[in-house]
Amino acid sequence: MLEVTGVSRSFGGVYAVRDVSLSVADGEVCGVIGPNGAGKSTLFNLITGHLAAEHGRISFLGHRVDRLAAHRRARLGMSIVFQAARVFRGMTVRENAMVGLHGCTRAGFVSAALRLPRHRRDEREIVAEADRALNRVGLAEWADQPADLLPIGQQRALQLARALCARPRLLLLDEPASGLRGNERERLATLIEELRASGLTILLIEHDVAFVTRLADRVVVLDLGQVIADGTPAEVRADPLVLAAYLGQAS
Numbered sequence: 001m002l003e004v005t006g007v008s009r010s011f012g013g014v015y016a017v018r019d020v021s022l023s024v025a026d027g028e029v030c031g032v033i034g035p036n037g038a039g040k041s042t043l044f045n046l047i048t049g050h051l052a053a054e055h056g057r058i059s060f061l062g063h064r065v066d067r068l069a070a071h072r073r074a075r076l077g078m079s080i081v082f083q084a085a086r087v088f089r090g091m092t093v094r095e096n097a098m099v100g101l102h103g104c105t106r107a108g109f110v111s112a113a114l115r116l117p118r119h120r121r122d123e124r125e126i127v128a129e130a131d132r133a134l135n136r137v138g139l140a141e142w143a144d145q146p147a148d149l150l151p152i153g154q155q156r157a158l159q160l161a162r163a164l165c166a167r168p169r170l171l172l173l174d175e176p177a178s179g180l181r182g183n184e185r186e187r188l189a190t191l192i193e194e195l196r197a198s199g200l201t202i203l204l205i206e207h208d209v210a211f212v213t214r215l216a217d218r219v220v221v222l223d224l225g226q227v228i229a230d231g232t233p234a235e236v237r238a239d240p241l242v243l244a245a246y247l248g249q250a251s
């Protein structure tokens, strides 16, 4: 589904990501881990289109996308949950989820402003889709509540619902477990497992190694901008290069 081949990106002459290749198969959860500064966020932004690659190619569902703007990649079926994303205050949980769909409807600004019939129909479809997504992440009963009243774990679930509204083929998650406590982390992991069981393909970039190795079918390990291991969670956990990279970080 996703094929990243020999992608590089530097800042001020120093490579943050260098000649990185990885692939994500349909239905798979692929995790990307690595110590601080390994290049995880840079790689994420190269895949989503929020940063341009200097070298290499990225293909998604057979289309070459590395020259496409982020919104065009999104339209092809990539949905993103950013690490720093917040819920919109002053909006309900349902309205927050609906934001994920407004870019995908046919009704333009003019018909929205004039409340033309097509806009009203689209709006009904959006509400139904948002409710389906909220149901999927276990937030249906919160739909009419102000989103900023949700505990942080459920705000993260809401961000997932917003991404699901666009009916993605590939869900890209940037450090979804950051800032969550034990039981919130557990609930998020269960939710990701459920999404995977429903057939969604997921690329998960994460600091928390235990979180990734529990969820991922395959784990890619970055260090100093390069792939140092790519295999099953058990394989990468036992890899001497991976152990050395993390030990280097701890010392």
Ligand SMILES: Nc1ncnc2c1ncn2[C@@H]1O[C@H](COP(=O)(O)OP(=O)(O)OP(=O)(O)O)[C@@H](O)[C@H]1O
Residues within 6 Å of the ligand: 011, 012, 015, 016, 034, 035, 036, 037, 038, 039, 040, 041, 042, 043, 207
């Ligand atoms: N916009 C930028 N300008 C300059 N340097 C950058 C920029 N973005 C990243 N870097 C550098 O690239 C390297 C990789 O950073 P990146 O944030 O991708 O790593 P990371 O694995 O996500 O780290 P962390 O886990 O600490 O978030 C670092 O040395 C960082 O300082």
